Amino acid sequence: MATRLPPVDVVLVGGGLTASILGKELAEAGNTVVALERGKMRDTVPDFQSPTMHDELKYDVRYGLAQDVSVQTLSFRNFVGQRPLPMRQLGSFLPGEGVGGGAVHWNGQTWRFQPEWFELRSWVNERYGEDFLPDDVTIQDWGITYDELEPYYNHFERVMGIGGLPYADGDVVIGGGNPFEGPRSQPYPNPPMKQSYSGALFEEAAAGLGYHPFPVPSANMTRHYTNPFGAELQPCMYCGFCERFGCEHYAKASPQVNILPFAMASRNFEMRTHAYVQRIEWDPVAKVATGVTYINAAGEEIFQPAGMVVLCAFAHHNPVLMLQSGIGHAYDPETRTGTVGRNYSYQTMTGVDVFYADGRNINPFMGAGALGTAIDDFNNGSMDHSGLGFIGGGYVAAYQTNGRPIKYHPVPSGTPRWGAEWKQAVRRHYNSTVGLTFHGSSVPHPNNYIGLDPTYRDAFGQPLGMLTYDFPHNDRLMARYVTEKVRDIALAMGGDEISVGWLDDHYNIVAYQTTHNTGGTIMGDDPQTSVVNRYLQSWDLHNLWVMGASVFPQNAGYNPTDTVGALAYWAADAMLNQYMSNPRPLV
């Protein structure tokens, strides 16, 4: 029998970025808030300290800051009908574990989505006609527009201290920034990062081909910065230990540095660690959530009653919690009905390496998570898809983020995988190679969804979440089209040879691709095709809300964090100004 605790106004499931945002906003407004984090407390001091943070093996190879899958993992299969098997080690994506979640070990690449992404179905129908796509491309509108979200993007970017170069200031074109982005109400709060050698080589070739290069918007600080709450950040040192690492320099925006201290300053807020949430409790008659049940560090089952429950777990875990709690209608891929777990999407990544003559000294170890030069000429809203047979697109960048040699030792295609010839190639190419990344969008497909596994269970005896995913045909066409363009840029960069990493196989759970998992509890304007409404409020239980990338109806050709943060502030605004004084369905 679970121990029943005194009730709180709000319980947040998770202790990462969105929980930190909501914790601060809701607690400051006078609500008692408890965040339940499965991992431990983590902070710059004492956890992310130099020089021991500069340990590639511990953090990049053994994933020291990421989820422990021995406790809870997913099962996986490519298609309905295939036998799902558990993900026994992390690989394709790296959810965080511990306070701050994935926003501790992220890179800081902070992109807005183009306006077209938010009304994608309407935009495609209007621009290309209703018959342009086959009916297995289940894109839909978000129920919110870019213009509605823009003030929240703007606020989040100020909270995080994003550095970048705007294309325009109002109607006045400045130049140098991204000409394909949506309008900004204010410029970035900080200037862009310095440019790496790889970025300069890419910029020269891309500009020469008529494209529009610009510095990637970055949450690695570019100067001393004080955010609107009073958080003090320091300039990035370009140390090259960013992605997969915590920042010792107070230079990478994270919940710990930018937001959480101001939540913790409120007596109304509690971060409760080592709390593994099992399920959301709810009343089917009153149609409200009543709280959550979790397992604490002693292994005891605890019921935390709450007036409001907000799911702030990692993207694929929000739908898993709803399925384990029996809330809403589980998506069924056979009948294509139900909503919970539907429209799981990912990211479509390819890359091209450019190999220069020995002695070029690219110095890939001089890096930062968001140190890159990009073009956005092949994103969805930047190009004409007429006659191409697909929708979507993405940006192309030369990032210089992670020149650490266990994981980074590029060699040309056809090089043996070991032995003397491999060793010579590694020595020869480590410091004279530039990698280009295509960061492509991902459309939903009826085959791709989150369910519950029929066989495998977690350490608490609950069914594992089950991921069914393969790259849709649309995205394979899209990746082929853009990767050919990237190849042409690579050929213009003046190297001796290039290697192209085409997308030509099944999705696999082994190789790292991105931690940009989306969908499963998507937002929308119709309860038949979405789990939450435009305010991220559950259609089924009005006091249950869902944050994070699991609400994306499809994934854009950008990194998700800026949109995740903006949506959390948008939802917090709706909670505080529309919902809490009169709890009800807002739509």
Place this chain on the structure above:
Amino acid sequence: MSQGLSRRDLLKAAGLSSAAAVLPGGAQAQVPVQPAEGAVHAGHAQPETEGLLFFFNDEEAQFIEAAVERLIPADPEWPGAGWAGVLYYIDRQLAAGYGAGARMYLDGPWVPDAPPQFGYQLRQSPAELYRIGIAETRLFVRERSNQQEFWDLDPGGMDRVLQALESGEAALPSIPSPVFFETLLANTIEGFFADPAYGGNRDMVGWRMVGFPGAYAAYIDVVEDHGVAFERRPISFADQQARQDHIHGH
């Protein structure tokens, strides 16, 4: 950046097992153990752990020592995985949490012949995988080479065995040989390039070979010097001076 190895570097080859360490220039040397300068403080003696094996027995160690040197062999310029101490790196990994599968999901049922996109699907922890993989590969070799051990084969012979493991042609009784091979290859690359504090990458040889400087805290002053040759000696995060520099740099 210093290229090749000095006499002092050669002396640091000390501590490897009796398996002949292949040194630069093809030299074969067996150098007695010399305690590193300053490694033992008077009146505060630490046990000497260099050369100790925590996981492998001597025969298993001979197998690993020979195999990793074929995966990353010595060449005229740079030593291989044997000299770099990759054996000791793998030994320590397998004796600790990684070997026990501490952060792996190992519940059944298991489907060892799953397609590659599913990743690792065996019941064995990495430590168990090595024990079985070494024993069954040795048997595979003995049956085909007139009872010779793997490490007694000539380099070409060892390479052919490793290729048979890699391709799956070597049908081991208890495990898929490619899983053993890929684990060994990944761990060998780790041991060649991980911080020397983990027991491999001796004298930062892997880092010096490619030009990776290790645990420096900042490149802000040089990141825009495109093409500059960065010639400072690499540093380990275990280096006392590096730790002091990091602390004082804040």
